[in-house]
Amino acid sequence: MRIRWTKTLLLLAPATALAAILFVYPVFGVLTLTVHDGTSFTAEPVRQIYASQLAIIVLQRTFVTAATVTLICLVMGYPMAYFMAGLTPRRRVMATYLILLPFWISILIRTYTWIILLGREGILNKTLSSLGLTGEPIQLLYTPVAVHVGMVQILLPIVVLTCLTSILDVERDLVKAARSLGATPRQAFWKVVFPLSVSGAATGGIICFILCLGFYVTPTLLGGRTSILIANLIDLQVHKTLKWDLAAVMASALLLATFACLLIYWGLTRKRSEFATGGLAR
Amino acid sequence: MTKMTRRAFGVGAGATAASLAAGAPAFAQETTIVVNGSGGALATMITKIFEEPFTKETGIKVKPTAPVSLPKLKAMVESGNVEWDLTELNGDDVVTATKAGWLMPIDYAIIDPDNKLPPIAKQPTAMVRASYSTVMAFRTDKFGKGKAPQSWADFWDVKAFPGPRSLENSPKGNLEFALLADGVSPDKLYPIDVERAFKKLDQLKKHIPVWWTNGAQHVQLLIDGEVSMTSCWNGRITPLKNEGKPVDITFKGGALMLSYLGIPKGARHPKEAMRFMKFRMDPAASAAFVKQVPYPGFVPGMMELLDPAFAATLPTSPENAAVQFEFNSAWWADNIDAVTTRWNEWLLI
Incomplete structure (x- = not known):
């Protein structure tokens, strides 16, 4: 027993040390900066953030954007994963490669591509106007629409793959059993496959949601003035205005809000048996 | 095969070490x-x-x-x-x-x-x-023959010069341009009437889909046709004009920095x-x-x-x-905090 504990500790030590030095310590520094100005404790940065509505509005916008993008990703990703689960293993591997292909291209390049596609003189607007559908070019680039499109494109593969894993985990025999007991294919899906795979979808959704909260490149390149997210605002305070205390308050607020969301998610799902494994393989 | 690779690696590593030794500083004082x-x-x-x-x-x-x-x-x-x-x-x-x-x-x-x-x-x-100067740049092919904006008042005139515009995402320079467009004479710009400048900027806000943040971006916006006019750094447009691209600048109302x-x-x-x-x-x-x-x-x-x-x-x-104004860094250093806070709230909400 003791040997097993020592082993566990030894195995965990490198990762823990790395996380402590590179993650916990800096995060602690940021948290300190929000309430301590180097000599004494102060509530000034928090007061300033509260007095100016900017940070609060942008934080709200960030969470709304993250929720919308996650919803779009789930609605598009789950059916795609379901379709892939029905393929022969060989074809499924091919499909997985196709899904993973965009990961080989940097986010920057993928985002720049949307500039070419959505611009006023871009491919989409050129096509629309040559078909005679629009007179004036439509302003798509530098709008929230462009930001959503860019974010969904980047995050969709992650959602598809987490959904796929959990759908594949569902015993095919259970579906057969349901069918043999008289369930229609639709009933078999909604009563068997969906409840057993929903936790995986939810995990994919949570990962997607949290990644959204920290998005920086996409809103910078594709967004207009009213589509910047909290990461952009933090960057602005660090690099332009040099108000690191305000940046620290915003970062801490983001951290707290993220934890709050996770807590709510946990509270909603902890009593439900389909979420017992947290979407990880049974 | 593995052996070959290893040997090749060994040779390479040896060569690297040798070149490192050779490249080591000859003088201790360097x-x-x-x-x-x-x-x-x-x-x-x-x-x-x-x-x-x-x-x-x-x-x-x-x-x-x-x-x-x-x-x-x-x-x-x-x-x-x-x-x-x-x-x-x-x-x-x-x-x-x-x-x-x-x-x-x-x-x-x-x-x-x-x-x-x-x-x-x-x-x-x-x-x-x-x-260098922050000046007005524009497309020469968007406003009809022989028609080119010549002042910040023209930049603000969306009827005579239709199309989206861009300005830098910073109050610096933009407040001055707004005041010039509003008829303030170049020698009366400082101290800046911040209230009046923002009021003038309000008029143009919805015609500016994108606020640039670096020199490469304003060039790109102009060349891609995302905007018909933008503020820009004087050195960036001349090479494109020489390449035959339909762009030009005017120094009129520019900020000499x-x-x-x-x-x-x-x-x-x-x-x-x-x-x-x-x-x-x-x-x-x-x-x-x-x-x-x-x-x-x-x-x-x-x-x-x-x-x-x-x-x-x-x-x-x-x-x-003679046609530009001298950008007043001292005024900006004194006012940058307050004006930037206001700018961000004006722009991003």
Whole structure:
């Protein structure tokens, strides 16, 4: 027993040390900066953030954007994963490669591509106007629409793959059993496959949601003035205005809000048996 | 196969070690100064025209870094780990950094022993490196034949000059442009009537889909047709115009700005850095530089080395200087905090 504990500790030590030095310590520094100005404790940065509505509005916008993008990703990703689960293993591997292909291209390049596609003189607007559908070019680039499109494109593969894993985990025999007991294919899906795979979808959704909260490149390149997210605002305070205390308050607020969301998610799902494994393989 | 690879690796590693040994410094006294600039094509030019000849002449090596960043300077000086020996700075950065005590006083006895530099170039903690203008750029093919915007009032006139526009995502310069568009005379701009400027900017806000944040972006917006007009840095458009792209600039109402070189407090090689600053004021090298990058500065004796037709296109030529206003860094350094807060709230909500 003791040997097993020592082993566990030894195995965990490198990762823990790395996380402590590179993650916990800096995060602690940021948290300190929000309430301590180097000599004494102060509530000034928090007061300033509260007095100016900017940070609060942008934080709200960030969470709304993250929720919308996650919803779009789930609605598009789950059916795609379901379709892939029905393929022969060989074809499924091919499909997985196709899904993973965009990961080989940097986010920057993928985002720049949307500039070419959505611009006023871009491919989409050129096509629309040559078909005679629009007179004036439509302003798509530098709008929230462009930001959503860019974010969904980047995050969709992650959602598809987490959904796929959990759908594949569902015993095919259970579906057969349901069918043999008289369930229609639709009933078999909604009563068997969906409840057993929903936790995986939810995990994919949570990962997607949290990644959204920290998005920086996409809103910078594709967004207009009213589509910047909290990461952009933090960057602005660090690099332009040099108000690191305000940046620290915003970062801490983001951290707290993220934890709050996770807590709510946990509270909603902890009593439900389909979420017992947290979407990880049974 | 594995064996082959291993042997090949061994040979390669041996060669690398040998070359490292050969490349080891021959003199114990050799110094390298770290000079921070804005990077990109500009840095390549600076390396070729200033840094390499400087190393040849003095034996002091120069390591260029980028980008120009006030937060980095702050972090370096405050942590005591000063990596740069010299850095580029813009006008209000100089004021802010000097107030905060991040810059070292400059000894002009080293840089300008014959006292040839004009006083405007010699600030106590920074020396003028270059002058550039933020001016109006526009597409020549969007407004009909012979029609081109000639003032900030035209920039604001969305009926006569339709199409989206872009401005920098910063109040600096934009408040001045708004006031000029509103009819304020260039000599009455400072102190800025912030209220009036924002009111004027309100009128144009919905015609600006995108607010640029760097020099590459405003060029891209104009070339891609995302906007028909934008504020821009004068040096970026001329090469495109020469390539035959339908773009042009006007110096009318432009903001004449200065860029500086300063030495961070706690820099390891301030003496060598000042020798390099002296070298940057060499008329022949500066003339060669300005032919590539039209940001002249006040190098004594340089203008005489340039073709008069070319000199006339520079932001500091008498004709161009006359139609611009001098950007007031001191006013901005005093007001930047309050105005930036207001700007961000105005822009981002």
